[in-house]
Amino acid sequence: MLEIAGLERSYGPRVALAGVSFTVQPGEIVGLLGANGAGKSTLLRTAAGLQPPDAGRVRVAGHDVWDSPLEARRALGYAAEEPAFHEELSAAEYLSFVSSVRALEPAAAEARVRALAGALDLGERLDDPVRGYSHGMRKKLSFVAAVLHRPAVLLCDEALEGFDAPSALAAKAELRTRAREGCAVLFSSHVTETVERLCDRVVMLRRGRVARELARAAWGAGAEEHSPLERAFLDMVTEGAAE
């Protein structure tokens, strides 16, 4: 479970977060919506331990991100809005390092990386240096690193931005699988259509405060996981694969 309580953060005179509090339960995908500058990325970066808050607490699977950072980070996956990597390394080298640091079983980790990279159309570029990657490929790599260890809490900051349509579908399927296995997912996005179909609940931020929280039933989304257009596209991809 992810617990955010009274989180405050300012950049000089500009207040980015002004006492944000909410929780994400295991198995729940919570969308984080807000205009530019509403505080979404600040909230996610602070929750991921990239920057300290001015006040408030973040608990990941029961561990405070700043008091017990290692325990919290073991349970955490974070897909960054602006991912950065060691440019000289290949994606496979970086992911094998992540697997080592997270003490994953090597053969299982390699198989999972191959499966995720294949689903995200990154499989053939795994051994290329990251320096030659496009923005979308970097986002995919960040996503793979975030979900590789099947985290208890997953933070996605505009995670699907820059993904091509088939990869976005595969990533959404992976997010739903993570949630079914008990992962608490906090998913920030500008694309309301994605949040509408993917998330169980939405937290809306305005000027660093929680302006509104809505459950899925409140916005009238059906049980369909895909929009009609997504469904048509998925059918086309499936037919293409069959041929």
Place this chain on the structure above:
Amino acid sequence: MVPSGPAPGQSPCGTPAPILYNATRMHTTYPDQSAAFSALERRLAERRWRALDGRSRAVFAALTALLSGFFFWQARVPLDGWVRSHGTLGGAQWLAVAMAAWALVAGALAAWRQDALATRVPGSEWLALPVDPARVMRHLLGESRLPAFAVIPPALATLVAGAGLVPAWWLALLAAFFALAWIECTRLAAAAARAIAARRSRHAALPAPVRLLASARQAATAKKRRAPRWRAEGGWRALQRLDLTLTRTPGPAQPRMASALALVGVSLAMWFAAAEPLQRRALAFAAFLPAATALGAWAITRTCGDPAAAMRPLPLSLADTWRARFVTLAAVLGAALVANALLAAGLPLGARFGIVLTWSACGLAVAALGLQYGLTLHPRALAAENLYFGWLGVTLMASWMIPLLGWIVLAAGLVHSGVRLRRWWTSETA
């Protein structure tokens, strides 16, 4: 009516001709943008000044005062002897040579900075603006001059060393000469660096400034890397392996480790010099210390080079990141010390043990200083290097002024950087 020739923008056969770059048209449509660039440069200067907190400004001021004082006395004593033996004119000539040397150092710094800017400049962003590329180059020249300003305080201290030894009007003339030489050396050196960088570009048909901007920040051809071996190992070991992989790969870490290893080689070669054993030991130690310094610079590059978004969410502790680098530093220095002790054939056994014990303390202290400043100033590699080299410079000067004072300064640096280490946990990386 049949047209007598192809329409503008069309080849004689009627198909549109590719227009790569119309230099004439573009150059004639640029309005005067001096005011915009002046405002940009003023804001950049203000932002850089504000980026330094009060304590950093005090540290830089103290370092500048110490360095200036050092160069004042380093110049004053020999100049006094020179004036006594060669007269006032000879003293003025001595100062002119010194000023020229400082201007050359400024030029070298500007060239180094220009070379870095040529690859890191946001080329496509500049090219997207209706700005004359030549004006962008002038702006980059100003940027490349920034590190050359560091030469001015010691150069002025050298000049002031002539006060009372050389007539004041000579000093005024030499100050004017230095100002002119500084401007010209930095301009020419930056131009040379820019020309070399432009020559590396593939777009030979374009004018040099456009060529430079067009090729900046372009991704090199991606050559596949060997598939990694997936291992089960702890955090610090994985980080150490990552360091070694990055050091073997062309990138910022490689030249620092290569220079450290080359200096270790020089240190070992000193044992074959035609000199007394004690002189050979002094020469080997003189090369060993820069090797340790280069290792500290490598540690800064590696610690500051870890991207926050990729590394901070991982379960790596401060102890892991410190240990991964310190073990590598200790391994390289240890191997260098054992090799030195084995080659010190002319020295008694006790003296060889002494080499291992005393040199290892000194080498590890120097390298660990770089490591700790790198950790506490992550991701600001340049700031960490400035502080590291600045502190070592003060250590060196203290050693020359008062025997053993350098050790105290070095130990103080270790304590200072050690106290700062806890900042690593709350590093402001966003």
